[in-house]
Amino acid sequence: MIHPSVSEPLFARRALTQVCAYCGAHFRVLLTCAPEGNEPVDYFCPECGKQYDAEAALQPQVSLLRSRADGKKDRYQETMF
Numbered sequence: 001m002i003h004p005s006v007s008e009p010l011f012a013r014r015a016l017t018q019v020c021a022y023c024g025a026h027f028r029v030l031l032t033c034a035p036e037g038n039e040p041v042d043y044f045c046p047e048c049g050k051q052y053d054a055e056a057a058l059q060p061q062v063s064l065l066r067s068r069a070d071g072k073k074d075r076y077q078e079t080m081f
C-alpha cells in the first residue's frame with residue numbers, strides 16, 4: 001500500500017439552527033465534536049457578529065440561512081475596544 005489507511009477519528013458532526021438573539025438572523029452551525037478533548041470555541045453571527053460559545057474539537061462552521069430581521073445594519077458590540 002502506498003497510502004496507508006489512517007483510521008478516522010470518531011468525530012461527531014452536529015448541526016444546529018440558531019436564531020441570533022441580537023439581530024434575528026437564522027444561521028446554521030456545524031459543530032465537529034470528538035468523543036473527548038473538546039475545547040471551548042467561539043462562533044459569530046454572520047450578520048451582526050455577535051459571539052456565541054460552544055464546545056467542539058474544531059472551529060465551528062457557520063452558514064447564514066436567513067438575513068437578519070431587525071432591519072438594521074449595525075454590528076453587535078460585545079466590548080468596546
Ligand SMILES: [Zn+2]
Nearest residue numbers: 020023045048
Ligand atoms: Zn446577529
